[in-house]
Amino acid sequence: xxxxxxxxxxxxxxxxxxxxxxxxxxxxxxxxxxxxxxxxxxxxxxxxxxxxxxxxxxxxxxxxxxxxxxxxxxxxxxxxxxxxxxxxxxxxxxxxxxxxxxxxxxxxxxxxxxxxxxxxxxxxxxxxxxxxxxxxxxxxxxxxxxxxxxxxxxxxxxxxxxxxxxxxxxxxxxxxxxxxxxxxxxxxxxxxxxxxxxxxxxxxxxxxxxxxxxxxxxxxxxxxxxxxxxxxxxxxxxxxxxxxxxxxxxxxxxxxxxxxxxxxxxxxxxxxxxxxxxxxxxxxxxxxxxxxxxxxxxxxxxxxxxxxxxxxxxxxxxxxxxxxxxxxxx
Numbered sequence: 178x179x180x181x182x183x184x185x186x187x188x189x190x191x192x193x194x195x196x197x198x199x200x201x202x203x204x205x206x207x208x209x210x211x212x213x214x215x216x217x218x219x220x221x222x223x224x225x226x227x228x229x230x231x232x233x234x235x236x237x238x239x240x241x242x243x244x245x246x247x248x249x250x251x252x253x254x255x256x257x258x259x260x261x262x263x264x265x266x267x268x269x270x271x272x273x274x275x276x277x278x279x280x281x282x283x284x285x286x287x288x289x290x291x292x293x294x295x296x297x298x299x300x301x302x303x304x305x306x307x308x309x310x311x312x313x314x315x316x317x318x319x320x321x322x323x324x325x326x327x328x329x330x331x332x333x334x335x336x337x338x339x340x341x342x343x344x345x346x347x348x349x350x351x352x353x354x355x356x357x358x359x360x361x362x363x364x365x366x367x368x369x370x371x372x373x374x375x376x377x378x379x380x381x382x383x384x385x386x387x388x389x390x391x392x393x394x395x396x397x398x399x400x401x402x403x404x405x406x407x408x409x410x411x412x413x414x415x416x417x418x419x420x421x422x423x424x425x426x427x428x429x430x431x432x433x434x435x436x437x438x439x440x441x442x443x444x445x446x447x448x449x450x451x452x453x454x455x456x457x458x459x460x461x462x463x464x465x466x467x468x469x470x471x472x473x474x475x476x477x478x479x480x481x482x483x484x485x486x487x488x489x490x491x492x493x494x495x496x497x498x499x500x501x502x503x504x505x506x507x
Contacts, residue, residue, distance in 0.1 A: 191205065191251075191497060191498060192205070193205045194256075195253060195495070197339065197343060197495070198339065198342055198343055199263040199266050199267060199339070200262075200263060200266075201255045201256075201257070201259070201263060201493065202255065202256040202257065203253035203254065203255055203256070203495050204253060204254060204255070204256050204419065204420050204421060205251055205252075205253050205497060206248075206251060206252055206253070206254060206357070206358060206419055207251050208247075208248050208249055208250055208251050209247075209248055209357070210245060210246060210247040210248070211245075211246055211248075211356075211357050211360055211362075212243050212244070212245060212246075212364060213243065213244055213245075213246045213353060213356050213357075213441070213444075213475075214240050214241055214242065214243040214244060214441055214475050215237070215240040215241065215243065215366075215473065215474075215475035215476075216240070216241045216242060216243045217366075219231065219234040219235050222234045222237075222470075225366065225371060225372070225373065226373065226469070226470050228396045228397060229397075229470055233470065234470075237476070238438065239436075239438040239439075239440075239441070239477050240441075240475045240476065240477060241441060242441055242442060244441055244444055244446075245446055246353045246356075246357065246444070246446060246449060247446055247447045247448070248353065248354060248357050248448060249447050249448055250448070250496075250497065250499070251497045252354060252494055252495070252496055252497050253494065253495040253496070253497055254350060254354070254358050254421065254492065254493075254494050254495075255492050255493050255494075256412070256416075256420060256421055256422060257323075257411035257412050257422055257423065257492075258323035258324075258411050258423055258427060258428055258430060258490050258491065258492050259323065259324050259327075259335070259490060259491040259492065259493065260320060260321055260322060260323060260324060260411055261311070261312075261318050261319070261320050261321075261322050261323070261324045262319075262320030262321065263324070264311060264324040264327065264335070264491075265312075265320070267335050267338060267339075270338075270342075271334070271338045273331075273334050273335075273338065275310065275311050275326075275327060275328070275331045275485075276328045276330055276331055276483060276485060277305075277309070277310040277311060277326050277327075277328070277485045278310055281307060282305045282307065283304060283305050283306045283307035283308060283309045283310055283485075284304055284305060284306075284309040284310050284311070284314070284325075284326035284485040284486065284487065285300070285302040285303065285304030285305065285306075285309055285314070285315075285326065285485070285486050285487045286302060286303055286304060286306065286308065286309035286313065286314050286315025286316075286326075286487055287302055287303070287314065287315035287316045287390075287407065287487060288302075288303040288315055289390070291303040301391065301466065302315070302486070302487050303315070304486075304487075305485075309326060309487070310326055310485075311324050311325065311326045311327050311331075311485075314326055314407075314408075314487040315487065316406075316407040316408075317407075318407075318408055319410060321410040321411060322408045322409070322410055322411070323408055323411055323423070323427050323428040323490040324428075324490050324491065325408065325428055325486070325487050325488060325489060325490050326485045326486065326487055326489070327431075327485060327489065327490060327491055328482060328483050328484060328485045329349075329431050329458045329480070329482035329483075329484070330482050330483060331485075331491075332349055332431045332491045332493075333349070335347075335491065335493070336348050336349060336493055339493070339495075345495055345496065346495070346496040347493055347494065347495050347496075348433060348493070348494050348496070349431055349432055349433040349491075349492075349493065349494065350430075350432055350433065350492065350493075350494045351432060351433050351434055351448070351449065351450050351451060352432045352433075352434040352449075352451055352459050352461065352477070353444075353448070353449045353450075354494065355430065355432050355461045355462075355492075356461070356474055356475065358419060358421055358424065359417070359421075359424040359425070359461070359462065359474045360417075360474050361417040361418035361419040361421070362418055363417075363418075363474070365474075366473045366474065366475075367379070367380075367425055367472070367473060367474060368417040368418070368424065368425070368474065369415075369417075369425075373399060373469035373470075374399060374400065374401070376399055376425060376426065376469055376472065377399055377401035377403065378414065378415050379414050379415045379416075379417070379425060379426075380414055380423065380425035380426030380427070380463070380472060381403055381405050381408070381409040381413070381414060381423070381426040381427045381465045382399055382425065382426040382463055382464070382465065382467050382468070382469060382472050383397060383398050383399065383465070383466055383467055383468050383469070384398050384399040384400075384401050384402065384403055385398055385399070385400065385401060385402050386402050386403060386404060386405060386406045387405075387406050387407070387465060387466060389406060390406060391466075394468070397468040397469070397470075398468075399469060405465065407465055408427060408428065408465050409427055409465065411423055411427065414426075423462075424462055425462055425463055425472045425474075426462065426463050426464060426465060426467065426472055427464060427465055427490075428462075428464050428465070428488060428489060428490030429460040429461065429462055429463065429464050429467075429478065429486075429488055429489045429490065430460060430461055430462050430489075430490060430491060430492045431458060431459075431460050431489065431490075431491055432451075432458065432459045432460065432461055433450070433451065433458075434450065434451025434452070434458065434459045435451050435452045435453075435454060435455025435456075435457070435458060435459070436451075436452075436455055436457050436458065436459045436477065436479040437451070437452045437455060440452055456481070457479035457480055457481055457482075458479060458480060458481075458482050459477055459478070459479050460478050460479060460480060460489060461476070461477070461478070463476070464488035464489070465488070466488050467488070
């Protein structure tokens with residue numbers, strides 16, 4: 178009997194969903210294995226993404242080699258991204274001051290009069306600026322929208338507080354856990370298939386509504402209107418087979434791992450946790466402003482842990498107790 182089967186037969190004492198202190202719905206995922214990464218040749222990607230210059234399709238080398246990963250222990254992951262309302266509850270209950278406020282440099286935000294050509298890096302958004310923070314990304318958000326302008330360090334503060342408050346271990350997902358959760362048993366570019374247009378049903382990505390504010394990138398937009406030019410309330414799009422929403426799009430999600438272009442070549446099979454050290458942390462999944470190529474299951478992006486941006490948010494993991502009768506993998 179496989180470890181996953183043993184778990185499922187013994188999980189009567191382990192609830193399949195848990196609602197935590199902040200109202201996050203935590204979904205229990207079984208242990209299992211999957212093929213992580215992507216090695217689709219650039220010429221095949223060109224057929225899926227004909228509007229992209231070849232250079233972009235050749236720069237995805239950190240997604241290879243495709244390799245077997247075993248997730249040896251079941252774990253809970255949030256059904257939705259952390260919302261503005263949940264993050265506010267955390268801040269009020271803990272007394273924590275998010276970095277965009279604490280260091281007085283602010284975050285990034287949408288300003289229709291801002292010209293990217295005026296910034297050193299050509300950023301699509303204005304910042305850093307003290308006007309912008311997790312409470313103000315330059316566009317209207319309700320409490321049910323995913324929080325943005327949160328740093329990796331902010332995310333760590335959140336999971337530490339949840340762990341201390343509930344007596345359960347919360348953390349960010351490893352990069353492997355994140356991709357396992359996103360794929361939900363699939364091997365396609367998205368959990369909805371290979372066609373970028375399939376994202377219209379499952380993800381708030383760069384589409385015709387968002388492109389209205391960035392006309393020069395119209396060619397890269399999903400040819401659909403989802404009704405959201407910016408973030409959408411969490412859970413508005415179809416879930417994947419694990420019952421998780423917004424694994425593609427809405428906001429990028431921080432993971433626990435340091436990034437290394439060559440890590441996959443030496444990654445252990447069981448529960449890889451990323452390099453021991455590094456300079457930038459991996460974020461996954463894409464956002465409401467992300468072109469389809471960069472919202473794929475296998476795409477890896479990264480930022481300094483102190484980065485705060487109007488596209489980046491959080492999804493948390495809660496470790497599951499080991500049910501009685503489940504063998505330990507040697």
